[in-house]
Amino acid sequence: QLKLVNPSQYRFEHLVTQMKWRLQEGRGEAVYQIGVEDNGLLVGLSEEEMRASLKTLRRMAEKVGADITVLREREVDYDSDVPRKITEVLVRKVPDNQQFLDLRVAVLGNVDSGKSTLLGVLTQGELDNGRGRARLNLFRHLHEIQSGRTSSISFEILGFNSKGEVVNYSDSRTAEEICESSSKMITFIDLAGHHKYLKTTIFGLTSYCPDFAMLVVSANTGIAGTTREHLGLAMALKVPFFIVISKIDLCLKATVERTVKQLERILKQPGCNKLPLLVNSDDDAVTAAQQFAQSPNITPIFTLSSVSGENLDLLKVFLNILPPLTNSKEQEELMQQLTEFQVDEIYTVPEVGTVVGGTLSSGICREGENLVVGPTDDGKFLQLKVCSIQRNRSACRVLRAGQAATLALGPFDRSLLRKGMVMVSPEMNPTICSVFEAEIVLLFHATTFRKGFQVTVHVGNVRQTAIVEKIHGKDKLRTGEKAVVRFRFIKHPEYLKIGAKLLFREGVTKGIGHVTDLQAITTKENGLEESLGPGQLSF
Numbered sequence: 001q002l003k004l005v006n007p008s009q010y011r012f013e014h015l016v017t018q019m020k021w022r023l024q025e026g027r028g029e030a031v032y033q034i035g036v037e038d039n040g041l042l043v044g045l046s047e048e049e050m051r052a053s054l055k056t057l058r059r060m061a062e063k064v065g066a067d068i069t070v071l072r073e074r075e076v077d078y079d080s081d082v083p084r085k086i087t088e089v090l091v092r093k094v095p096d097n098q099q100f101l102d103l104r105v106a107v108l109g110n111v112d113s114g115k116s117t118l119l120g121v122l123t124q125g126e127l128d129n130g131r132g133r134a135r136l137n138l139f140r141h142l143h144e145i146q147s148g149r150t151s152s153i154s155f156e157i158l159g160f161n162s163k164g165e166v167v168n169y170s171d172s173r174t175a176e177e178i179c180e181s182s183s184k185m186i187t188f189i190d191l192a193g194h195h196k197y198l199k200t201t202i203f204g205l206t207s208y209c210p211d212f213a214m215l216v217v218s219a220n221t222g223i224a225g226t227t228r229e230h231l232g233l234a235m236a237l238k239v240p241f242f243i244v245i246s247k248i249d250l251c252l253k254a255t256v257e258r259t260v261k262q263l264e265r266i267l268k269q270p271g272c273n274k275l276p277l278l279v280n281s282d283d284d285a286v287t288a289a290q291q292f293a294q295s296p297n298i299t300p301i302f303t304l305s306s307v308s309g310e311n312l313d314l315l316k317v318f319l320n321i322l323p324p325l326t327n328s329k330e331q332e333e334l335m336q337q338l339t340e341f342q343v344d345e346i347y348t349v350p351e352v353g354t355v356v357g358g359t360l361s362s363g364i365c366r367e368g369e370n371l372v373v374g375p376t377d378d379g380k381f382l383q384l385k386v387c388s389i390q391r392n393r394s395a396c397r398v399l400r401a402g403q404a405a406t407l408a409l410g411p412f413d414r415s416l417l418r419k420g421m422v423m424v425s426p427e428m429n430p431t432i433c434s435v436f437e438a439e440i441v442l443l444f445h446a447t448t449f450r451k452g453f454q455v456t457v458h459v460g461n462v463r464q465t466a467i468v469e470k471i472h473g474k475d476k477l478r479t480g481e482k483a484v485v486r487f488r489f490i491k492h493p494e495y496l497k498i499g500a501k502l503l504f505r506e507g508v509t510k511g512i513g514h515v516t517d518l519q520a521i522t523t524k525e526n527g528l529e530e531s532l533g534p535g536q537l538s539f
Contacts, residue, residue, distance in 0.1 A: 002037050003049050004056035012056075016063050019091065023066060027324050027331075028093045028101055028183060031071070031290070032057065035086035044076035044084025057089060066093040067162035071286050071321065088286065090321060092162045092183055100159075101184040101324055102392075102403060106205055106239065108230035109216035110223075111193035114246035114306060118216060119188050121306045122316070123156045125170025128306045137169075138190055153204045156188045157392055160320045175393040185392065186319055187404070188214075195226055199456070199463070202503060205237055207344045207419075207461035208404065209359060211325050213241035219303065220251045222259045223266065232443070235272065236512040237501060240325075242292060242300040243276075244315065249305035256303055267299055274299040285314045289321035326402070334401035339363030339371065341407070341423040342461040346414060353387075354414045356423070357406040358461065363425065365389065365399040365407070371423045375432040376416065377492040379521055383426070384412050420462040422495045431520040434493045435469070437486045438502050440513030448476040449511075455504040457487060459515065462494045466504075484516060493521055 007015060022030040034053050035045045045053060054070075061068045073087040107115045120134030121127055128134035138154050157175060159167035159182025167182045179185065189208050191201045205213075213234045217227060234241045243263060248256050260278060267274040277300045279285050288300035300318065304311040345357035365371075367388055374381030389396045391405040399405050407423075424430050442449055453468045466487040474483055500515045 001032055001034055001053075002043060003034065003045055004053040004060075005049055006052065007056060012060070015056075016060050019060050019066075020064050023064065023091065023093045025329075029323060030091045031321075032089045032091060033086060034089065035076070035084070042076045042086055044086050046082045046084055050085055050087060054087070054089070057091075061091055064093065066091050068092075069164040072283050074283075090164060092164065100179070100182055102187060103185070103212065103322060103324060104187045104189060104208060104210040104404065105319075106189045106191060106208070106210035106213045106234075107216060108191055108201070108205075108213055108234060108241075109193055110218070110221070110225040110227045110230075111195075113193060113216045113218040113221070113227070115193060115216045116190055117306045118244065118246055118304075119156045119190055121309075121312065123158050123168050123188070125166070125168045127309045130307045134306060152192070153200060153208075154190045156190060158186045158188065158319070160184045160186075164320050166316055166320075179392050179394045184320070186322075187392070193226060193230075198226070198229070198505075201230070202233065202458050202505070203419075203461075203463055205233055205239065206458045206501070206503060207342060207359075209361075209460075210239055212322070213239045215241050215243045217243060217245050217259065217263065219245050219248045219256045219259050222262050228266075231266070231272075233503075236443075236503065238296075240292065240296045242288075242318075243302070245301065245303045246306060248303050248310065249308040260301060260303065263301060273297065276301055278303075279314055279318070282314065282317055285317040286321060289318045289323070293323045293325070331400070331402060334362045335364050337362040337401075338428045339365050339369070339423075339425040340428070341365060341371070343373070343417065343421045343423065344419060344461050346417050346419065347406075348414055349408070352408050352410075354409045354412045354417070355406050356409060356417065357404075359404045360399050360401055362401050364401070367397055370426065372426050373417065373421055373423045374430070375421070375493050375495060379432055379493045381424075381430065382416060384409050384423070420464070420494060430495055431518060432493045432495050433518040433520055435486060435488045435519040436496055436515055437472075437484055437517040438513045438515045439482065439484050440502070440504070440511045441482050442477050442479055443510045443512060445477070445479050445509045445511075446507075448478055449509065450476040453506070454490075455487075455506040455509065455511075457489075458503040458505075459494075459496055459500050462496065464492075464494060465490045485513075 037043055069090045071088040071090050073085050076084050076086055109115050116135035116138045117128050120138055159178045161167050161181055162183040167178050189204055191204045245259055264276045267276045275298050277288055277298055279288050279300050279302050291298045292300055302315050340362045341360050342358045343356045347355045349355050369386045372381040372383050387408045387410045389399050389405055389407055451468055454465055457466045466489050468485055469488050470486040472484040477483055496515055496518055498515055502513050502515055504511050
């Protein structure tokens with residue numbers, strides 16, 4: 001917008017309607033640049049015009065029920081004696097119907113790089129004492145507290161209210177209160193850095209479908225251990241990532257710079273092909289957030305300390321402005337499909353019964369809805385009823401596509417459920433298979449990869465050992481080669497979709513690819529009846 005000085009009533013209404021539409025497109029967020037012509041020319045406004053324009057913008061925001069925050073202002077050289085400025089303003093709407101923006105950020109990095117501590121500092125609002133006090137609230141098991149190493153996946157939430165201020169546990173709030181007072185939520189998925197827990201980390205990355213990944217690198221050790229592997233995982237699963245260099249209070253400036261250079265060198269390699277962007281000021285953080293969402297090639301790098309709190313604010317500014325990847329239109333298209341919920345975790349809660357946690361990948365799920373869950377070991381789907389839904393520990397009536405939640409299933413027998421199952425609407429008639437084909441690239445293998453080889457396959461929330469039955473057109477594969485391979489699951493059939501991303505590993509063997517063809521098994525009431533679906537496989 002160029003300027004919004006005292007608009008007429010008609011123009012004002014027009015501007016308000018435009019703002020409504022922009023907020024809807026950005027799922028409750030929009031950035032206005034004032035003092036810029038429509039063709040992108042930076043004209044700038046004088047002090048008075050700017051004040052009047054911001055006042056109008058505030059009036060518009062009040063009308064649609066939003067709040068505005070000035071992100072940054074800049075002086076421009078334009079032929080005039082009066083100094084002229086342009087301002088960037090973030091407009092954020094207090095969400096109606098409890099639909100806050102929810103971004104999921106997976107936290108990766110080598111063991112002891114300071115992942116849990118950084119999350120502890122962000123979500124608890126108090127700095128670390130240098131001996132790991134901040135991370136104690138995040139650990140889920142006694143052995144994690146004793147060794148200081150994360151072995152399970154834990155979720156932490158950080159909220160931003162509509163004015164862009166941080167909402168976290170510092171005011172002794174509960175998770176429900178954080179949800180109620182935030183218009184944007186960031187769920188951090190704290191993954192394990194240790195090599196021993198790699199399968200847990202892969203499961204976290206494939207099944208919780210994070211929007212972004214945050215790779216934490218310790219300034220004093222640099223790129224070591226599993227850092228490269230985690231970087232590779234994020235790239236293979238096409239998760240846009242940004243980098244945080246932690247512990248800069250421990251080492252000299254030269255060491256930090258050396259780590260930054262080391263990272264920049266790796267990111268610019270032909271395999272990565274990223275453009276590193278070092279963030280040193282609020283201005284950089286705003287630019288980084290906007291560029292990062294538009295082009296996945298840009299990788300912002302932050303240097304900060306969880307003990308002294310240096311540069312922590314820059315990361316908060318970045319997270320506050322970070323826009324969601326999908327726009328409202330794509331989400332609505334997903335919501336119109338049939339319900340499908342991925343089961344990632346299963347608990348038994350006293351007086352509630354069986355509870356499953358996971359992500360709704362398509363459709364809408366309401367309380368009291370009847371769904372079917374499966375496939376069981378013999379390939380059947382069982383009926384069940386959703387008793388209640390909770391999202392970020394607060395009750396929720398309706399769950400929409402792309403949101404993570406826990407569903408209570410009442411007296412349903414827990415032993416019938418396992419990770420990797422799906423809950424779908426009964427009319428979906430889901431396809432399940434034991435045999436499937438995938439186009440794969442072998443990333444690393446010690447010798448040759450051939451028929452009869454056993455690997456652990458990860459597809460979304462499915463994790464199971466499979467045998468290589470056939471490699472089309474070749475009898476063996478070497479590192480870096482591509483082929484279409486037929487796999488057969490060892491234990492039980494799974495629900496897969498064509499085009500799903502696939503990751504497999506066995507010891508040092510690793511590969512990625514996508515599912516190209518399924519050999520469907522249709523289930524009939526009287527038992528199992530096999531039939532070849534479309535795209536019949538030739539034996």
